[in-house]
Amino acid sequence: MAGPVQSIERAAAILRLLAGGPRRLGLGEVASSLGLAKGTAHGILRTLQHVDFVEQDEATGKYQLGAALLHLGTSYLDVNELRSRSLNWADALAARSGEAVRLGTPLEGQVLVIHHVFRPDDTLQTLDVGALLPLHASSLGKVLLAFGAEPVEPLLEEGLAAYTRHTLVHPEEVKRVLGEIRELGWGAEVQEMAMGEAGIAAPIRGHGGLVVGAIGVSGPVERICDTQRRPQPALITLLREAARAISRDLGAARW
């Protein structure tokens, strides 16, 4: 196993230093307090500023802890902002796939639907925004679990409700499937929440690759899957392109 990463140790020291007093500190004070070269301290401070852990006063150029640190435990991306920034890509995904599109984020052990684009066939459909879905029985939920947007243990301890005979109810099974989703980069639900219905979903990533939500396509099982009940490869490609495009817009460099 590799030793500690020096720049992370230094970043932690800078945060502790800034947290230590009520006063803002200048670059020189930070560098001399920690025995760092000014250039080194500046690089770390700028990175911390980029992720909103540190703020710089415009007038004096001095540094203090950022507001984001106070909300570390809660989602850092506003759900309404996530919807707004996904809008064009979600529309394009619905247009190209011909199916309904939903975006979900975790909320108190469930999936909150934060955006819904109708299946583009002009049939009567009602807006699902604000609805809650089960984490273990929806493709959106399984993706959020697989990529750590929501912890899986409390769910397994509580016990898994069966919605159909295909719902995953055994903890071992859930863990295996989440592992597969991590490997593939997308997840599916085939008649696990409702008979005759299927869906696929992929993660949306923000800065640093952190998963902030999931985007999914869903519809009748015979349209989402092939005759073997496996999701259509063409749909998966469209879905993953949309997820990557949104992630790129949110600042996830590698996706």
Place this chain on the structure above:
Amino acid sequence: MVERYVMSIDQGTTSTRCILFDHRGRLVSVAQREHEQHFPRPGWVEHDAVEIWRNLQRVVPEALTSARTDPDQIAAIGIANQRETTVLWDRRTGAPLGRAIVWQDTRTASLVEELGKQPGEEFFLERCCLPPSTYFSAPRIRWLFDHVDGLERRAQNGEVLFGTIESWLIWNLTGGRDGGLHITDPTNASRTMLINIHTLDWDEELMEFFGVPRAMLPEIRSSAETYGEADAVLPGVPITAALGDQQAALFGQTCFSPGDAKCTYGTGSFLLMNTGTDAVRSRHGLLTTVAYKIADHPTVYALEGPIAVTGSLVQWFRDRLGLIHSAPEIETLARTVEDNGGCYIVPAFSGLFAPHWRSDARGVIVGLTSYITKGHLARAVLEATGWQTREVVDAMNADSPFTLKRLKVDGGMTSDNLLMQFLADVLDVPVVRPLVAETVSLGAAYAAGLAAGYWPDLEVLRSNWHRAAQWMPEMDPERREWEYACWQRAVERSLGWIQPRSGK
């Protein structure tokens, strides 16, 4: 078979965008560049027409590259543009004579006030169906003649050309000083105050009144026909459509039947209703405008209600008050409370546009008590957009023979679910968002593709339109009426705030 596309150029107030669409009206690629806003004095807004033309020359190849396509795969070019913005340029050199004066610019305010007294509103309403306003182009030409030495004489000698942005771009695209086409379309021409809205020709009396010589005016062609081939940027590709941006959005929303209406929610908002082949003269503070004219088909008209401040109120809340970090967060903040707590905001930042047209109004926040939180203010910010739309819809229903049955919406604010639900609630009709949010670009593409035979008829375009979301009215009627009455009382309090200083 090689796929062919239609190219749409949307020259807007802040940026120039080039978008390619396929046969099913789906977006294939986008390229965009912003241009600089010049504010040389309070109330003045200018653009550099050369910068805009240069941006166009950049975004076109960018859009082609990102779609991995060549100019010979482009079936036609359509142009949508910011309306009323005025460019004057030298016919011989092609150089603009000063910066373009943008539609938001209010330098002609005192001139416009005089026009209201002499010859009076009626003179203009009879001919061009527009009341005098700083919004339109002709007063700007007059202002330039009065403030730039020798300009009027040069114009009379035929050395100067006038155009709104689409004229400037088409002239440059088709060869510029080497035989460039100097043309416009009726949707743009109908916003100059220089045409007779019924004959769609330059009006002798209006030209004489403003002192604008015919030689400087572009030829008025229809909104969709083959104007000519591009010479620069996309040699050989036909240019087949030009529409003002709001009319393009109406077309992109496929509002082809009388009574169809759309509202585009951006910085400001623009509600347009198709009134068919009748130019309905408004008695309730709306503008009569040309919706589109396809080749030699009869002209289709629209009633328009422009609202000056909607999205920009959210921006003000973010940038000036700092109560939110991003515009979409307004919804999060608004949802922290159940209702507005009795608080209303009338955003008359530079007076009120439709249906009031009161330049003496200024913004007010009313109903403040110690109970009010920033959450209530956020609600009031969103509700202001809802109620302003309601006022325009009421005027539409009073003016036109059609009653609004549903409202098609587009623009950035349609991502706000709380606002869209509120809109359905206060209008008491379903609010519908289409699958393609880029309706301005789509409308220009549709008109261009129609003229080029890429799409056969309006029916095919209609079948390309799909519903992406719909909000149904849920508000209790009694509550709706009470809230509306409160809003109207708030508006009354915003009126007449600006008064001349005493002792002057």
